[in-house]
Amino acid sequence: MTTDTIRVEVIETSSLGDRSYLATDGESAVVVDPQRDVDRVLALAGRLGVEITHVVETHIHNDYVSGGLELSRLTGADYGVAADDDVPFRRTPLSDGDTVEISGGMRLRVVATPGHTFHHLSYVLEGTGGAEGVFTGGSLLFGTTGRTDLLGKEHAEKLAHHQHASALRLADVLPDGASIWPTHGFGSFCTAAPAATDDSTLGQEKQTNPALRLAAEEFVTEALAGLDAYPAYYVHMGVANLAGPEPVDLRFPGHADPDELRRRLEKGEWVVDLRHRTAYVRSHLAGTVSLGLDGPMPTWLGWMIDWGAPLTLLGESPDQVARAQRELVRIGIDRIEAAASGSPEDLAADPGQVRGLDSADFADLAAILSDGTEDPARQREVVLDVRLNNEWNTSHIAGAVHIPLPEVARRIDEVPPGRVWVHCGSGYRAAAAASLLDGAGRDVVLVDDFFANAAPSGVPMAEV
Structure with a gap:
């Protein structure tokens, strides 16, 4: 999105169903909810020729490891986090009503929007002409809201009431033409329901979003009824983000030759085939698991694997392995034991290992x-x-x-x-x-x- 003075760029992470944002006036920039692999953000800022002066989080994320702390370290940007979140690293504590001055013509107005988490914040982006839109994180999404059970089922109902009240508050403080820029809602399990559109305004949400159309009790009942299971790895994300994530290490894993691959498979370790399933059907190494990069590989692998279990990646090329490694560090799987690339026939220690499906x-x-x-x-x-x-x-x-x-x-x-x-x-x-x-x-x-x-x-x- 571009206005006369402000430009908002979307940084998509489709495999996790999330978005990060960079907003700039052409000189200074603020980044909202960055993913862990911040080189994408730095590259975008470089292409735009802007300086990242501020980084803010809407909440302590439960579905991915944040890159906010590392991005602030690398750029010297001010790092804004909810004041009520107890974290051990340096940050600027933000509370309801605060204003973050990005530049002379661009600022963020902090609005407390509890619901997805207790300390959730939204950020109204204001230019010289007033409110342009709002970064809503896991609060008001496209046609839905963020789920309210990630902090424990015992909090789900209370947070659902907060979620409804927060949505109404945003509706009260923003004009109908204000853009909605959520972090979740594009396939993430952090949402109460899938997004029905790819962009929206507050006025559109008033027509379609249950949080703005239903009375509180009806909304809470509907929101809680729609909740299903969420990925097991979520339990590790909030802990990592509260502690302060380590920088990403994307050095290529050690190479596994055919004999090592056979040993790992015989030990029952996770050896993941990253090719499309049609290629897997034609031929694969017996005992490998099909999780192609064409789908949400990190979500399903992170859900199925025992946390910390040895993991080996197989791709058609080293580039495919590198792409998978980048996907996995976003959910805190930093250690890949080994990797190899090539056809199953090339990677087999014995022809009998190759089979079809x-x-x-x-x-x-x-x-x-x-x-x-x-x-x-x-x-x-x-x-x-x-x-x-x-x-x-x-x-x-x-x-x-x-x-x-x-x-x-x-x-x-x-x-x-x-x-x-x-x-x-x-x-x-x-x-x-x-x-x-x-x-x-x-x-x-x-x-x-x-x-x-x-x-x-x-x-x-x-x-x-």
């Missing part, structure tokens, strides 16, 4: 399920749904077994005997689950298709 679509599954052939020797067909609880509760296949992806690794023994047709909402999570089942020696078929195609393809659906 059966794949199908929902039309294929429908044909199998409708085949009434009675043959005692025929293996049982098992449908495994690895979507999350809210997705399952909305709609699912009749007779399917439900194990959410984050639980598959520890619950493989619960999958009934037979050939397993594993699906999710689009194929990405199903590929991860299918690779885990394949590594456990199960006969598995990856249903690489959108769940919306299941019923139209003739797959029998359960009544919900």
Whole structure:
């Protein structure tokens, strides 16, 4: 977004569903909620020819490790954090009503907006003509709000009431034309619901956002009812951010040759194949886990892996490994034990390690399920749904077994005997689950298709 004097740049982190922002008047700049790999922010400031003089956080983040402290160290920028957050590092404590002067023509007005966290702040960006918009962090999002249970379920209801009141307060202090710039809402599990648009104003939110359309009790009931599980790694993020994150180390991991890869696989370590699932289906090393860089790899890996467990990355190229490493440091996975690049055939110590994986679509599954052939020797067909609880509760296949992806690794023994047709909402999570089942020696078929195609393809659906 650009006004006559102020420009707001979005720094997207789509794999985590978050946005950071750089606002500038052409000379000075403020950065809001930066991700940990701050070289992206520094490069943007360099391209714009502006000096980063201020960095601010809307809240102590629970879904990624912040780069705010490191960015302030590297640039000498003033680092603004909520005064009520007890942190051991130097920062400028900010409270409701404070004003942060960025330059002669640009300032931030601090508005307390508790709800996503107790000490959450929003920042109204003001120019010479008044309010341009507001950086809302995890408060008022596009068509929704930030979830309120990340600090513990015991606080969820109280924080939901705060969230509603905070949204109304923003509506009271801002004009309808003010832009809304949230940090969450683009696929992040920090949100109460997915974003329905890619940009918005306060006036638009008044028409669509439950926090501005519903009475308090109705909003709280709806917000709490929509909450589902969130990634297990979140428990580590707030701790890291409160302590003050260490600088990022993106040096390339040690190289693993085929013999070392085989040893790691034989020990049952996490060896992640970063290629697209279609390439994984064609050939892969037995025992590897499919988590392609085309999807939210860090979210699902961080959710499934035991924190601190040895991790090896396999890519088609060193660049693919480097991209994955950057993704992972954003959630605090700093140590990659080893890495390798090349085809599965190149990385195999023995040709017998290379295998393929059966794949199908929902039309294929429908044909199998409708085949009434009675043959005692025929293996049982098992449908495994690895979507999350809210997705399952909305709609699912009749007779399917439900194990959410984050639980598959520890619950493989619960999958009934037979050939397993594993699906999710689009194929990405199903590929991860299918690779885990394949590594456990199960006969598995990856249903690489959108769940919306299941019923139209003739797959029998359960009544919900």
